[in-house]
Amino acid sequence: MSIDASTTMLADDISDTDSAFLGHPKGLGYIVFTEAWERFSFYGMQALLILYLSSYLLLPGTIDNVIAFSGFRAALESLFGPLSTQALATQLVGLYIGLVYFTPVLGGFIGDRYIGRTKAVIVGAILMAIGHFLMAIESAFLFALLFLILGSGFLKGNLTAQVGQLYKDGDQRRDSAYSIYTIAIIVGAFAAPLICGTLGEVFGWHYGFGVAGIGMVIGMIIYITGRRHLPPDTQSRADDKQVRALQPGDGKRIALILLLLAITALFWTAQTQVWNTYPIWVKGRVDREIFDLTIPVSWFQSIDTLAVLILAPVVLWLWKRQSNRNTEPSDLTKISIGFLVFGSACLALAYSEISDSSEKISLIYPVIFHLICSVGFLYASPTILSLVSRSAPQSVNSALVGCYYLAIFFGGIFSGWLGRFYEVMAPSSFWLMHGAIVASGGLLILILRGPLLNAFVKK
Structure with missing residues (x-):
């Protein structure tokens, strides 16, 4: 998956006169606000996860209601050994964090080669929104994590790659575009624990997870609304790429x-x-x-x-x-x-x-x-x-x-x-x-x- 290669292929479709968003293409604005809300939902849920597990969901009486959890726990313990409630919580969070950063490798490949990045982002946003709302249903906890992991895989890498696709090769605005994009990530990550975390800890876990889901829906609406301003999708094939062989x-x-x-x-x-x-x-x-x-x-x-x-x-x-x-x-x-x-x-x-x-x-x-x-x-x-x-x-x-x-x-x-x-x-x-x-x-x-x-x- 190569951002530069995709940018070259789309050069004829990109206008270097579009400066409607802070001197950048209008599409950057839609991507930036989508990313801010996506990070709001992601970090809002993550800020609550270990507390939710260790002090509520995994406690006796509550965990019994989670669908398929006994089998899942048995599988985990076959890999990591016997786990107390707290050890189970930390292992679950570690596994979740790890998989969230593993699946974008696969999601980016699928978006790049098969369905296109725009469709991949929309699929990812839908899956993540479903996952966040499922977090409010205790019995569906494992399904919620699955949707969140898969959704992040489709969305994360493909949305980032679209930033570079907005610019022709040599456009000096590209570096500052990624700086603006990074600021959006920071803003979303900063606000999420303050809002979702407070609601979850003070008023109830499900309120925090629900607001995280609403944030993801807002991000998805913003993205779909600005779809015509986004780079057109071009699925690349192995035989389309001029790949340089390995050198000595x-x-x-x-x-x-x-x-x-x-x-x-x-x-x-x-x-x-x-x-x-x-x-x-x-x-x-x-x-x-x-x-x-x-x-x-x-x-x-x-x-x-x-x-x-x-x-x-x-x-x-x-x-x-x-x-x-x-x-x-x-x-x-x-x-x-x-x-x-x-x-x-x-x-x-x-x-x-x-x-x-x-x-x-x-x-x-x-x-x-x-x-x-x-x-x-x-x-x-x-x-x-x-x-x-x-x-x-x-x-x-x-x-x-x-x-x-x-x-x-x-x-x-x-x-x-x-x-x-x-x-x-x-x-x-x-x-x-x-x-x-x-x-x-x-x-x-x-x-x-x-x-x-x-x-x-x-x-």
Whole structure:
């Protein structure tokens, strides 16, 4: 699946004079607002999921009403061993997060080759809306997750690809278009826990899930309304593409890129824990009282997004200043720094448990955690994706970019498996373990920096 290839094929159908939306094609506006609402629904549901499972749905008496769950649990335990209620909750969330990032690889292929990206996005939106509303029906929980996973697979990659299709090759507006698109993601991710999370925690789980479903419906309506402004679909065939054969040395480069992506799974193991065991820790260990008000646990997910939004300009300014002085770190060094910084964020959580002798942990510690880990995320995640897409051989470029999301898949599942240890370890030891996991990834990159440079530096 290649955005650039599709853009070239559609060049005759794209107008470089369309600037109706902030100087960009009108279609970008429809895509951006669709994505904002889709992310609102996605993160709204995800902010509630671990709390919903661990404190309600999986409890005896309630879980008995979920269709086919006993067989599903038996299958899980055959893979991961016996699971307590809380361990089952974290494993489920880890599996869900992992699959949500695995299915876009398949959904993008289907949209690119068979049904077209527009139809794929609409199918995905419908499936996700059904999934969100099914979350309000306890007995249909497994079907709800299935619809959400499949829907995200169809929608996520295809909608992102359509941004690039709006522009001819060489159009300088494309980079800023993706920046606007990223802002839409951040806005949706920031608002979702505040609205869906509050409704779910304070008024009832089903209200939160229902509003997430409404958000997805709004996004779908926006997308369908603007359909005539979107890029036309062109299904590509293998024999239509002029694929360049692998060159001498590409095999070694591919192997080293895959090695880096395997190490990246260690980063995502800690990162996805923010949506998994971390809310359980916040609920049980953090003093959330401010002026007789109790801060909902889900709001901490908004703090995480807000920290990225605030610190991104600071990190970019720092890189620009370092570049002007010829001191900007290499991409591999940035990635390693990101891993180590994220590891230090986990150490901050461990320190809060060790240093704070009160019954509850001060609110300042999770705030510090989010500020630190957002810096680690900004150094690591975008740099990895950019590095892989730029360095991978052209004939397998899309496949290796897809492997970036497979790292999130494995990291999510591993984080779910690690969640079981929260019950048997001291919280400080649990977060020290995660700090060591992600920091070890940073150290591995430094150790292997020499060989990895052969993959990412063209001589």
